[in-house]
Every structure is written in C-alpha cells, then in structure tokens.
Amino acid sequence: MGDVVLTTAVARRYARAFFQAALGADELEQAFADIEVLTSVVADKQVSAWLLDPRAGESRKRDALLRAMKDTGRHFVNLLNMLERRNRLAVLTQLPAAFLVLHDEHHGRQRGLLETALPLIEGEKEALEASFSASTGKQVSLEVRQDASLLGGVRVTLAGTRYDGTARARLNAARKRLQEVELNIG
Template sequence: MAQKTTVARPYADAAFQLAQAAGALAGWGEGLAMAAAVVEDSRVAAVLGHPRVDDDRKAGLILDVCGDALDTRQRNFVRLLVERNRIGVLPEISRQYDRLRAEYEKTLDAELISAHPIDDAARDRLAEALSQRLARTVSLQTQVDESLIGGAVIRAGDLVIDGSVRGRLNRLTSALSR
C-alpha cells in the first residue's frame, strides 16, 4: 500500500496540475475515477496483467471502455501510465487527485453515523459548525447504525468525534481495566 501511494503521488500531482491549468478539475476527477473503475474490473485487470498483450492494446481497452468520458489529455495520461507500467496504481492516483482537489477547493466530505435518524435541520446545523471549525465547506452524509445505542460518530477526513454511547462505554471499560 505504501509503495502504491509513493508511486502514485507524482502522477496525481501531474494530473492535478494539468487539470488546474485547463480549468477542468471536476472533469479530470470524473475521468480518473472512471478509468480507475475500469482498471479495477477483474476482467480488465486480467488483460492488463497478461504478458502477451502489448501496451497499445491495453491502453486501447481502457480507452474504449471509457469512451468519450476522457478528453485528449486524459487519454494521453492513461497511455503514459500503461507505457510506464503504472496503470495498476490508477485507482490510487484517482484517490490522491481527489484529495488534492478537495484541499485546493477547501472542501471536505464528512460522515455522520447516528443511532437514530437525524432531521435535515440538525444535519445542516452540524455541517455548518463543522465548516466553521475546519475552515472548509463540509458536505455531510448521514447514516444510521443502531448498534451505537445512542449519540453519534462524526468522521471528517482524519478527524473522528465519537460521541456515541457505545464509544463512551468502550472508553469506560478501557479505563476500568487499567
């Protein structure tokens, strides 16, 4: 995993710089995500890993499946990854690109997991409070997990706020066992 991250970083940086220069951050994000999904497909992965399939056919397969979703520079980017035998790290490149884009646009996807459904007004207040605390525009997705017993858990990037009853019980158990 660490090796894929290291290998993917310069490619993600290059893709981000190309997208930024072209004013097409969203388009590049969508294109990379689509191409990454194609590469992750088990049938495509089998062809990409086959030693008798040449680079042109490998790139052609990915580009054919993606169709018109990729512009000329994105298509060239895919070809470059195939030529340099880096196409397998395309999913990681896409993830790193998304992080760079989110950092640049000062956005953050957060998740609110609660024991009970949260109404829209409370969700919006929480998203606003997180936006102010993190100095980013926060997009908050909600999910219900009844095993939490009560309370909620918020995950926003590296930040985790565990205000669930289950989390409090786990912390209490840990403290008592010391």
C-alpha cells in the same frame, strides 16, 4: 462520487500530479469529467477486481480503459500511460476519491461522512455541517450513513480525521481504562 473512501499515499500522489497538470493547463473541468467517468467504470466490482489483478497485463488494462472511456482528455491519457509503465493501474480504483478531495479543496469544499446509530432529527446534519464549516473554513458537506452497531451518538470522518462521539467508542475507552487499572485486592 459521494462515498468517502480511504486512499493510499500512492493514489493521492498520482491524483495530485493529474490535478496539477490539468489545473496548470486550465483543463480542470475536463479532468473532473474524466474522473466522473472513471468513477462509474471502477464502481463495477468486476472491473475493480480486474484492475487489482496482477495477472491481467497492464497494457491490456490500459487499452480496455481507453476503449471504455472515450473522449478523455490528454492529461488522463498521459496518466494512464504513466501508470501502465509503472505497473500501477490498480491505483485507479482509489484515484477518483483522491482527486475529488483535491477538486473540492480547490473550490473551498470538503466532503465527509456522518455515521449515526439512529436516524437524525431534522436540522442535526445541517448543524454539524455548519459547525465543521466554521472550524475548517470550508463548505462542509456530510454524507449520512446509519449504522446500528455504533449504539448511539455520531462519528464524523473529515479529511482523514475521525471524530468519534459514539456510545461504542465511549464503551471501548472505558473498557480499556478498566483493563489498565491495577487492582490491589487483599
């Protein structure tokens, strides 16, 4: 469940309802276990594509998920039933990421993504985590990904906010400023 995934407002709303129901019934760890299983199920690209396919009936999707996910808690079963009634089972592809944000928030944690063009020097990741932890008041954990297209610098995505200190972002900003400059020649 380490990947940082962008989620829709709909996915966040259902994740929040599921989270609050489980928390209110003191069944948060069962809900977390259900989400871990769902994460492994939707990680399969064919399953995700099938969940997103409107031609594959909602009740068939729900029944298949219940068979694949044995021993799920009652709140998860209720969630599946509600999503099926509202023709929203496709939301399940984003639900784990949205739920994980709430679970981490509840426990004072926050996950983020640290993208870098070059390998980090020892201690850089920890320094960035400490800096973001101090500014957010939460224990920040960053997943590192290398992306040569960034050219240099780092980009951090945390709680839906992107902090972009990459060379590519600076070049794009300079290009935009140059395009906006009115040239008075002659």
